[in-house]
Amino acid sequence: MKVIGINGSPKAAGNTRKALDLMGEVFQQAGMEFEVLHIGKDLHPCTGCFRCAKTHTCTLEDDGLNALYARLIQADGVVFASPVYFASVTSGMRCFMDRIGCIDMNNGRQLRFKVGAPVAVARRAGAVNAVDELVHYLNYAQMLIPGSLYWPLAFGNRPGEVEQDGEGVQTLQVLAQSMVYVMQTMDAGRRAIQPPELPNKVYTNFIR
Numbered sequence: 001m002k003v004i005g006i007n008g009s010p011k012a013a014g015n016t017r018k019a020l021d022l023m024g025e026v027f028q029q030a031g032m033e034f035e036v037l038h039i040g041k042d043l044h045p046c047t048g049c050f051r052c053a054k055t056h057t058c059t060l061e062d063d064g065l066n067a068l069y070a071r072l073i074q075a076d077g078v079v080f081a082s083p084v085y086f087a088s089v090t091s092g093m094r095c096f097m098d099r100i101g102c103i104d105m106n107n108g109r110q111l112r113f114k115v116g117a118p119v120a121v122a123r124r125a126g127a128v129n130a131v132d133e134l135v136h137y138l139n140y141a142q143m144l145i146p147g148s149l150y151w152p153l154a155f156g157n158r159p160g161e162v163e164q165d166g167e168g169v170q171t172l173q174v175l176a177q178s179m180v181y182v183m184q185t186m187d188a189g190r191r192a193i194q195p196p197e198l199p200n201k202v203y204t205n206f207i208r
Contacts, residue, residue, distance in 0.1 A: 001183055002033040004075040008082035008093030009121075010040040015162040016083045016121045019154050020171055022156040022163075023079060023119075028178035032076075032183075037068060037098045046098035056107040065099050072100070073110045078143070080134045087126030089133050090180050092181050097137045105201075109142060113195055115182045116143030117175055120153045121162060127153035145188070146178035 005020035015037065024034040044060050052060040057066045072078055080097075082089040089097075104111050118134030120127040129153055138145050154168025155161075163169060169202050 001031075001076045001187065002035070002074065003027045003072060003077040003179065003183075004095065005034065005036040005077065005079045005081060006093075007036050007038045008040050008080070008090050008096065009038075010090065010092060011083075011159070012038045012040075012200050014159045015084065015154070016081050016119075016155040018156075018160060018162050019119055019121050019168075020079060020081050022169055022172050023179075026173055027077075027180065030180045030184075032180065035069065035071075039068060040090060040092040043095040043099070045091075045094055046102055050102070050106075052103045053106040057105065060099075065096070066103075068096070069100055069103055070128055070189075072114075075114065075160045076187070077115040077117070077179050079117045079119055080138065081121065082130055082134065084126040084130045086159035087129045089120075089130050097134075101137060101141065104141060105154035109198055111198035111199065112142040113186070115179050115180055115186065116141070116165070117147055118145070118152055119172065119175070122153065122155055123157045124155070127151070127155075141182055144182055145177065146182045148172070148178060 007017050007020060009016040020036050027034040042063055044063055082093040116138040118131050120130035128151060131153055148171045152169045154172060155165045
C-alpha cells in the first residue's frame, strides 16, 4: 500500500516537510510505501474553463499538475499538508486543490474512498482555519478522514522547530496510525463489500 504526502509549502525542507516525514515514519513501520510530492511553487491557478470535463485532464500550460493527479490515483492514502501564512492554506496548495478537484469531479471521482488527512503547520495562529479548508476539500472528494488526539496541526517557525512541539508530534503520529488502520480495514473489506455506485451529480443553482 502507498501513501502520498502533499507538501503545500514553497519551502521543500521546512516544518511542513518535517511534519510529513514524522507521519511517514509511521507508514513505513507499517510496511507501507511513503512519498512526498512538493507542490508549493510554480502551479498555475485554475481558470474555471471546465475543459477538463471533456478531456479529464487539465488543459492549461503543462506545469506538472496532470502528472501529480496520476500519482494520487495510484495511492491508497493522501496527506494534504500546508503551512499557514495568513490564516489559510498557501496559494500553491489552493491552486493544487482547485485544479485537482475540478479534474477529479469530471473524471469519475478517482479519489473517492481513498483515505485522506489534513495537516496544518503554523508559527502561532490560523492553523484551525487551514485545517477547515483542507477538510472541506477532502469531504467534497468523498475521501475518508480519520481523526487523532487533537486537531491535525503542529507549531514551529524555523525549519525543524516543529519537532519541539511534543503534542503536535504525537498528534501527527496518532493521525498516521489512524490512517494505517483505516487503509488496512478498507483493503480487507474491499474483498467482501462493494462501494456504492457513483450517481450523476445533481446541480442546483440558487439564481435562475
